[in-house]
Amino acid sequence: MDEVVRLSDVVKIYTMGEERVEAMKGVSFTVKRGEFVSIMGASGSGKSTCMNILGCLDVPTRGSYFLDGVDVGRLSADALAEVRNKKLGFVFQGFNLLARTTARQNVELPLVYAQIPATERRTRALEALERVGLAGREGHYSNQLSGGQQQRVAIARALVNRPSIILADEPTGNLDSRTTIEIMSIFQELNRQGITIIMVTHEPDVAEFTSRHIIFRDGEVISDQPHQAKSAALPAEVAHP
Amino acid sequence: MTTLYQSLLIALRALRVNKMRALLTMLGIIIGIAAVIAMVAIGSGASKMISDQISSIGSNLLLVLPGSVTSGGMRSGSGGTQTLTYDDARAIKAECPSVAAVAPNVRGSGQVVYGNQNWSTVVYGVTPEMVDVRDWTIVAGRNITQSDVDGATKNCLIGQTVADNLFGGTDPVGKIIRIKKIPFTVVGLLGKKGQSPQGQDQDDVIYVPLRTAQRKLLGSQFPNVVGSIMVQAKDAEVLDKAQDEVTELLNQRHRIGPNREVDYTIRNLSELLAVTEQSSRVMSILLGAVASISLVVGGIGIMNIMLVSVTERTREIGIRIAIGAKKRDILLQFLTEAVLLTTCGGVIGMLLGVAGAKLVASFIGWPTLISVNTIIIAFAFSAGVGVFFGFYPARKAASLNPIDALRYE
Secondary structure, three states: OOEEEEEEEEEEEEEEOOEEEEEEEEEEEEEEOOOEEEEEOOOOOOHHHHHHHHOOOOOOOEEEEEEOOEEHHHOOHHHHHHHHHHHEEEEOOOOOOOOOOEHHHHHHHHHHHOOOOHHHHHHHHHHHHHHOOOOOOOOOEHHHOOHHHHHHHHHHHHHOOOOOEEEEEOOOOOOOHHHHHHHHHHHHHHHHOOOEEEEEOOOHHHHOOOOEEEEEEOOEEEEEEEOOOOOOOOOOOOOOO | OOOHHHHHHHHHHHHHHOHHHHHHHHHHHHHHHHHHHHHHHHHHHHHHHHHHHHHHOOOOEEEEEEOOOEEOOEEOOOOOOOOOEHHHHHHHHHHOOOEEEEEEEEEEEEEEEEOOEEEEEEEEEEOOHHHHHOOOOEEEEOOOOHHHHHHOOOEEEEOHHHHHHHHOOOOOOOOEEEEOOEEEEEEEEEOOOOEOOOOOEOOOEEEEEHHHHHHHHOOOOOOOEOOEEEEEEOOHHHHHHHHHHHHHHHHHHOOOEOOEOOOEEEEEOHHHHHHHHHHHHHHHHHHHHHHHHHHHHHHHHHHHHHHHHHHHOHHHHHHHHHHOOOHHHHHHHHHHHHHHHHHHHHHHHHHHHHHHHHHHHHHHOOOOOOOHHHHHHHHHHHHHHHHHHHHHHHHHHHOOOHHHHHHOO
């Protein structure tokens, strides 16, 4: 198994007016291809900052971050945009789909910025929607979908560019427990198919479904252990009244 | 970088969502462009009407009029004497190389009778050249000829107004009318010319042969005298030269020198045209100033709404950046939206402006003139306003921090 992510001694310092906040105080870990990692910690522990850096939305103050062997800390803004587009897929807590836009158009969005021709965009978007179990819903607008379905569209959008990693930031934070299990089972299935997933969560229940736990406190990693993942396979589908 | 086409699709979708707002935002541009188009159309229509009237007098013309003379210490006004003769006219025609045609004429008025109809009108004694010099057309019958002039025949040409009043709808050619009780045969009918720049009806006129008028109709004291001489230059370039030639010739013929004051004046009708053109240029500049003010105001409206739109869509911008949009993709997206707004406004404004101009024109009876140039300039201007006023909001959108943008509620 090769390395996808290597953080070495990453320090991130924010300056807010007079105050200097050290959000990450020398964090190092590596993630291998095909892992399903959860990053946990209380709020303010630095896990969100870590996620932003992993997601190339922010760059480390010190230390280095290699993604697929490339030192992304040294890239220009445009190059970072390209990395986000080609190598990363984002899933957010608030789904973050575009309003008044169909499921398919939402999924196609990364491909638009990658300048993929329309016909190929369409096939790849439909394929990604099928992988998250939304075949046939491609014409629905975001507001016509339930929370779970919206999050699945977001996962399809993260998948569609065949990224090296999917980064999920509290992906189940806005969902009920049943839908949470649904979403986690999709993640597990994608992980079985070989996709690397890094998920930030503060819910231990959700972290149960992952195979490695990294725990943050006060900007440092205090624990990094493999975990026996619980299967999120659902009982047989029950029809809702 | 996304293609312009993609940005256009996104922009269209964004505008569709807020149709009412988009329309209200465009209103400034719509009104601005509509006002410009309408005013320019009406203004240039009006100035075209005026210059048409001026050129209806005839083109490249000099008007030679008798001047003032001093007699016993009293100076008469311009035209107070009868110093120009038919011979002067013929000499100008023969000896000035820049002159194309000469039309001497005498003017009088009289009562005209046909059957039980009568009408008071202006009667000119003219030579056949008058028709060409003044750009008349003859819509029925023929022009008077040189032999009519030489033989002092009792043939005449009548204008439309005279024909309408004496003959109603019937054909006047060949009919005999009485001018000051003398019978004349109508040999030709002049085409319609309309009003002169002074508002006179140019069609209320009768042309008789010059000699006939001099000898039989107007009963002048000096039978060879003419009231004025119209001189047509070969073209506009030699008009000044023609004026010099005529001046020189008349000075010679009238023996103008240190002891004799100039007894004629020459008026150049192209000066009148130049004055009109000058005033319509000033009008265009004023219109342009009004237009740019209204477009600037409209542009500020666009900028305002684009700033609101950027704030409203902060999250969307965050998503796009997170997903891989570059700075210039976002910039292009919002710039396209602004330009789309202004150009849509521009097109609607253009249509309204054209419609408004037509409406006004049909009410006050002025012609309107809508040039392709105006349309192109208006369109380019509205697009330019979009780029100018859309740039700041678009740059604001493009420079958002994705982390903050994603967290924005």
